[in-house]
Amino acid sequence: MATLEITICIGSSCHLKGSRDVIKIFERLISFHHLDDKVTLKGSFCMGECSKNGVCICVDNERFNVTPNETESFFNYEILTRIK
Template identity: 40%
Template sequence: MVKLSVCVGSSCHLRGAYDIIKIFESLIKQYKLEDKIKLTAEFCCGNCTQPVSVKIDQNGPFSVTRENAGEFFKKYFLEV
């Protein structure tokens, strides 16, 4: 199972971390990936000057916005 972590520290929270979590939850359900992706929250990835930080297992942090969250998800989980 792949661990998809979204930072919910202060900076990421203000930049829309919870919206990104909801987008990822919806996409995981839409593509029936509940048994393949574990979505978690993480406190501070140390990337506070960028958009919301996301990690895939120990890779990242990647910077994700509300606008590119779907594209990010599709790139890393559907185009593999």
């Protein structure tokens, strides 16, 4: 089974925008939904989206910008719908 790859920017700008919190929320939601075998989380340094609001996230080569407060709804809408 193919896994969904999620890459989260951990560069200095995204770090200041809350990338650590975004990662923790993703880890919690992946565990809660029992998706450890279906989702791969990766980190990456600067992804070139520094001027945008939020943390840069790449889901199977599609880029998004998400704040920590938006992470759970983003997960429910973008991640869960891609897996199911």
